[in-house]
Amino acid sequence: MKLAKSGDELINLQYISVSQLQTLFDQGKRNELICPACLEQVKLYLGIHEPPYFYHQRTTNPCPGATVEAKSVPKTESSMELNGFKLPTSRTITEEKVEPTPFLKARPISKNPAFVETPSVPSTITSTYLNALQSIGIQLDQEQLLAATTVDGPVLVLSGAGSGKTRVLTVRTAYMLMEQQIDPRSIMLVTFTAKSAKEMQQRLLTYPNMSPSLVSQIVSGTFHSIFYKILLFHEPQKWRRDLLLKWDWEKEKILKQAGRELELDEKEFAYDQALGQIGLWKNSLVFPRDVRAEDDWEKSCLFLYEKYEEYKAQNGYYDFDDMLVGCYQFLQNHPDLLLKYQQRFRYFLIDEFQDINKIQYELIKILSILEKNVFVVGDDDQAIYSFRGSDPQYILNFAHDFPGTKTIKLTENYRSSHEIVSTANRIISRNQKRLSKTMHAQHNNGAAPILFYPYDEEAEATMILTDIQEKLAKGARPSDFAILYRTHSMSRAIFERLAASNIPFIIEKDAESFYQRRVIRGILAFLRLSVNPDDTKAAGDVLSALFLKQSVLQELKAQTILQDCDYIDAFGFVQTKHAFQQRKLKKIPAQIRSLKNLSPLAALEIIEKDLGYQDFIKKRGNEAGIEKGSDDIRDLRVAAKRFDTVEALLEHVDHMTAMIQEVKQWSRQDIDAVQLTTIHRAKGLEYESVYLLAAVDGSLPHDFSLEAYRKGELAPLEEERRLLYVAATRAKQQLSISVPQTRRGKTAYPSRFLKI
Numbered sequence: 001m002k003l004a005k006s007g008d009e010l011i012n013l014q015y016i017s018v019s020q021l022q023t024l025f026d027q028g029k030r031n032e033l034i035c036p037a038c039l040e041q042v043k044l045y046l047g048i049h050e051p052p053y054f055y056h057q058r059t060t061n062p063c064p065g066a067t068v069e070a071k072s073v074p075k076t077e078s079s080m081e082l083n084g085f086k087l088p089t090s091r092t093i094t095e096e097k098v099e100p101t102p103f104l105k106a107r108p109i110s111k112n113p114a115f116v117e118t119p120s121v122p123s124t125i126t127s128t129y130l131n132a133l134q135s136i137g138i139q140l141d142q143e144q145l146l147a148a149t150t151v152d153g154p155v156l157v158l159s160g161a162g163s164g165k166t167r168v169l170t171v172r173t174a175y176m177l178m179e180q181q182i183d184p185r186s187i188m189l190v191t192f193t194a195k196s197a198k199e200m201q202q203r204l205l206t207y208p209n210m211s212p213s214l215v216s217q218i219v220s221g222t223f224h225s226i227f228y229k230i231l232l233f234h235e236p237q238k239w240r241r242d243l244l245l246k247w248d249w250e251k252e253k254i255l256k257q258a259g260r261e262l263e264l265d266e267k268e269f270a271y272d273q274a275l276g277q278i279g280l281w282k283n284s285l286v287f288p289r290d291v292r293a294e295d296d297w298e299k300s301c302l303f304l305y306e307k308y309e310e311y312k313a314q315n316g317y318y319d320f321d322d323m324l325v326g327c328y329q330f331l332q333n334h335p336d337l338l339l340k341y342q343q344r345f346r347y348f349l350i351d352e353f354q355d356i357n358k359i360q361y362e363l364i365k366i367l368s369i370l371e372k373n374v375f376v377v378g379d380d381d382q383a384i385y386s387f388r389g390s391d392p393q394y395i396l397n398f399a400h401d402f403p404g405t406k407t408i409k410l411t412e413n414y415r416s417s418h419e420i421v422s423t424a425n426r427i428i429s430r431n432q433k434r435l436s437k438t439m440h441a442q443h444n445n446g447a448a449p450i451l452f453y454p455y456d457e458e459a460e461a462t463m464i465l466t467d468i469q470e471k472l473a474k475g476a477r478p479s480d481f482a483i484l485y486r487t488h489s490m491s492r493a494i495f496e497r498l499a500a501s502n503i504p505f506i507i508e509k510d511a512e513s514f515y516q517r518r519v520i521r522g523i524l525a526f527l528r529l530s531v532n533p534d535d536t537k538a539a540g541d542v543l544s545a546l547f548l549k550q551s552v553l554q555e556l557k558a559q560t561i562l563q564d565c566d567y568i569d570a571f572g573f574v575q576t577k578h579a580f581q582q583r584k585l586k587k588i589p590a591q592i593r594s595l596k597n598l599s600p601l602a603a604l605e606i607i608e609k610d611l612g613y614q615d616f617i618k619k620r621g622n623e624a625g626i627e628k629g630s631d632d633i634r635d636l637r638v639a640a641k642r643f644d645t646v647e648a649l650l651e652h653v654d655h656m657t658a659m660i661q662e663v664k665q666w667s668r669q670d671i672d673a674v675q676l677t678t679i680h681r682a683k684g685l686e687y688e689s690v691y692l693l694a695a696v697d698g699s700l701p702h703d704f705s706l707e708a709y710r711k712g713e714l715a716p717l718e719e720e721r722r723l724l725y726v727a728a729t730r731a732k733q734q735l736s737i738s739v740p741q742t743r744r745g746k747t748a749y750p751s752r753f754l755k756i
């Protein structure tokens, strides 16, 4: 049904602009829409696979109005008869001056080559143990078998997504132990996360005749855990656990202390980004003396790096990065011990090799020098951690650095349907720097990936939620679904939609609430102060945005007592040496006070323009991270659109901030839940159905990579394409890619990666 009434207005979806759908959807949820024929409440359907329509909640006695053809209702008439129903059409909300933007139907990705069935060739296995594995359902194809049984010498396994590298690693380990009787203590098995090391051990224990004592003797874990154990064994005092700087806040505290010497403002300088930069240098074995700082930002980071290292050395502290660098230096300084380890570790098995960084590579190189039995598995198309110092060059150059390397390609994809695999192949084939391989799907049970076109982030979230609800009703489980995004802040709308539903969902443990982001907290502080003029915290939080020092808070407090006024009026009494600032301060009370009576959007505009928040964001200058403050504010405007009052918005913000803590608790439990995650964190995982948010230029590829591309740098853009490839290949059966028509309030353009 295309017709509904909202108050006196007749709404005809035929003429409605796509931008109004979310508002109508919300009105339907608030029971504000009625059927013009039977006057019962109706709601708006806003999903992926069908264009929007109104529907009655009741299922019996269908309303005859549902059959009224929307086309037959003209745009402007005061009243008309249809099928015996009198429809008041006094005014439709479709009377727009400009032509309404129509709803775009979802479409499947077309032109994938037809599926050619090539059943994986059953391998001729001569190993008794592998035969036993096969008999319990753990088959290997020819290439997997070769990878599992080529034990000596350097081996590079280039494995496409979903091609069974985890299976190969575990079977190979079992083969080495059981068939070749290799001493487990001589095997080092390195995984990307502690979780995958554990999973591999558990999987091994399900294999025939595998004893826990044998498995536990393998040296397995992440690079950090393995090399930390070595340090702890030789220098237990120096590497005591209580000396580890575990948390970012601890490290940032040290940086902030050092930053005072440079007069870096605590609230303005991006210390978290500086910490990332220091880690990047360290993992690339670039010490302070090696840094050639190129701009002010790098100069500040270098200064902090020196001070940070000094502080740790003086106080005996160390951080995670020191574990690897420390172990490398320790082994270099103790050639006798290095030789012992070289003699002990005779076999190296390294997973996710595409994401290895310099220090990790060097450690493996020095330890494997005697026998070079180094088995690495990776997919250069899934290298997505360059911001942590990982470099796909190591996988690209492996055969060169380890002469005699046998290269094995695993290209059969056992995870995803043919349409998904073909789409992913077509996407990644556009990358120039890659070792060529084309995946081939083993099955064809799944539809073509879908592109759908919501108006904005809000409608995107609604459409996904509707789709999940439909599939759950048909028997799917919450854990069948993952919603993937480029950066955390993009998850705001879908988080809010899921939080308001009864669908269980989980989010990564380090996800922060969108409203807790520095820039957002700063702008919301103005709104909070407006609503509660006695809010000391809010008064303190607006100071830096007004270019006032934190010490002004004391003066404000004093003025509230002396003048018997609230914090808002106290701004008018603050004395500064600059006439222009004094004039500005005099205007502040009226401006802040006005905010609470405005719509949230109008209030935000006053804060940005009249109260100078826009200037503040710009002057904050080095927005070294990939997310910019100005983008956060555009995101906030999209969120604020749904609220009529500032108070309602703040109430929502507080609710959502509390909610994220609660959801993080759920995430610790093993529950059947929809997964919200960044693409980075989804690596190695698989789901029946995957939704990818905002496949538009600026988001994926991210703006920073487009900027780099304009300056002639291709690598960041290619890494973004790999992210899309990783996202697409997480899906087993269904892949739904959202291409919103607007993003952050501006027209958005489909991701250039989708032009395949």
Ligand SMILES: Nc1ncnc2c1ncn2[C@@H]1O[C@H](COP(=O)(O)OP(=O)(O)OP(=O)(O)O)[C@@H](O)[C@H]1O
Pocket (backbone or CB within 6 Å): 120, 139, 140, 141, 144, 159, 160, 161, 162, 163, 164, 165, 166, 167, 168, 379, 413, 414, 415, 683, 684, 685, 729
């Ligand atoms: N020879 C095989 N026959 C049948 N199924 C297989 C075979 N090899 C692997 N699989 C299945 O294929 C799926 C993907 O395997 P796995 O997770 O090991 O892939 P992967 O290469 O680690 O993927 P990615 O790199 O994309 O994370 C798993 O469900 C696994 O059980």
